[in-house]
Amino acid sequence: MYSKIISLIEKYDTIIIHRHKNPDMDALGTQLGLKRIIELNFSNKLVYAVGDENNFSFLGKMDHPADDIFVGALSIIVDVAVSALISDDRYKLADHVLVIDHHLNDSDIADTEYINSSCIACAQIIANLAKTNDYNIDQHTATCLYGGLVTDSGRFLYPNTSYKSFEIATYLVKHGADIQYIYESLYTEPLNFKKLKGYFINNFKTTKNKVAYMKNELSVKEEFNVTTFVVSRAMVNQMSGIEGIEIWANFTVDEDGFVQVELRSKKIPIVQVAKKFGGGGHLLACGCTLNSFEEADLVLSELDQLLEKENSLWTNKN
Ligand SMILES: [Mn+2]
Structure with missing residues (x-):
């Protein structure tokens, strides 16, 4: 079911990952998690994560590719589907735009879209992609994706939390997700x-x-x-x-x-x-x-x- 996503990743050597402006932990965690999954499991790929930064940026830094990097590349947009909300509109320069989202909106810019609104977090889609294909994931990836899962589910509180959310949580913890790190940052705030x-x-x-x-x-x-x-x-x-x-x-x-x-x-x-x-x-x-x-x-x-x-x-x- 992820074959379209995988064949696009295989096809392009340069991949830039976007998400929405003013990112929450799901947007950032999904973006950085996916970047790492591609680096670990597909050879010879140049992968960049782009967009504005805020106090969730402890999950990882953004890259600053020049405009010409986008030309002929694959842009993957996660956790958002509509153009007005995307951070860094240089995806328009890319050869192909792939949208991966869990919101209800249809995309106005996708060449290819994978939208699954039964997923409580976009991180759940990416974690499931890795799980289904038995990809390598390291501790940083698992932690980023766990951060997205736990925040978009309201700490597993919102009504659309399902057994699948917990299955994915189990998978991520098995792969080393640092729960304490996520909770410490969630429950510590400036005075x-x-x-x-x-x-x-x-x-x-x-x-x-x-x-x-x-x-x-x-x-x-x-x-x-x-x-x-x-x-x-x-x-x-x-x-x-x-x-x-x-x-x-x-x-x-x-x-x-x-x-x-x-x-x-x-x-x-x-x-x-x-x-x-x-x-x-x-x-x-x-x-x-x-x-x-x-x-x-x-x-x-x-x-x-x-x-x-x-x-x-x-x-x-x-
Ligand atoms: Mn989300």
């Missing part, structure tokens, strides 16, 4: 992140029907020396897992004066609210961009009404 989390816990407010929310001025990002992305996306779930809180919302002023909105819900669908304000996303995790905190109050009142409806349903039932 300013910890302090920002404390700030959220201490300062979030609630509406009448208990929508938890934060309104963050630009000064929050400056005070804690983090990016807007961190204040907005990385902190929204500080308001999750609290008894009595079913819906939570994070409003953050960005550098251009817009308000970035992250909305989350335990069970009640909220994506229609995000859509109403020009955004979108998943049923229970979505977002939009607003012009002001006054508009944020409109979003909050819509969310509050959802909970009011929910509460009255329960009252009527009892």
Whole structure:
């Protein structure tokens, strides 16, 4: 079932591996794991990993090939399928673009695509490729792929975690995956992140029907020396897992004066609210961009009404 992938790798001497911008551990682990698997199991290949770097870069460094390296090469794009999200668009110079992904989107740039949305992590696809073909994998490869598997599954917590996820975990640990190394890096963070989390816990407010929310001025990002992305996306779930809180919302002023909105819900669908304000996303995790905190109050009142409806349903039932 991986024959197309393998024949493409065999065909090209130069292979450049891409993934999405602002990579998470699955994107980086899959990219670096695949690079190493090709180096260990296919002779005479020049393999490069490219893209932006961030605090997950402890898994391994990126390469910086010149433009002419891409010409006539194979570009493999992992953990993303759509052009707008890919880091380093020089895959356009390559002879052939192979996309390997586990998201639901169809690719708008692939010459060949392998998309398997039943895999909880893209790392699971690559690990399974190695396992099925009995490839050599070293400890670094196993550790990179394990990092992708454990993070994209929410530490084996998300509902689409299956026995297959554990089979792959077993395979990777057998091949030396350094679990402690991954967990240490996952559970250690800079002091300013910890302090920002404390700030959220201490300062979030609630509406009448208990929508938890934060309104963050630009000064929050400056005070804690983090990016807007961190204040907005990385902190929204500080308001999750609290008894009595079913819906939570994070409003953050960005550098251009817009308000970035992250909305989350335990069970009640909220994506229609995000859509109403020009955004979108998943049923229970979505977002939009607003012009002001006054508009944020409109979003909050819509969310509050959802909970009011929910509460009255329960009252009527009892
Ligand atoms: Mn992924």
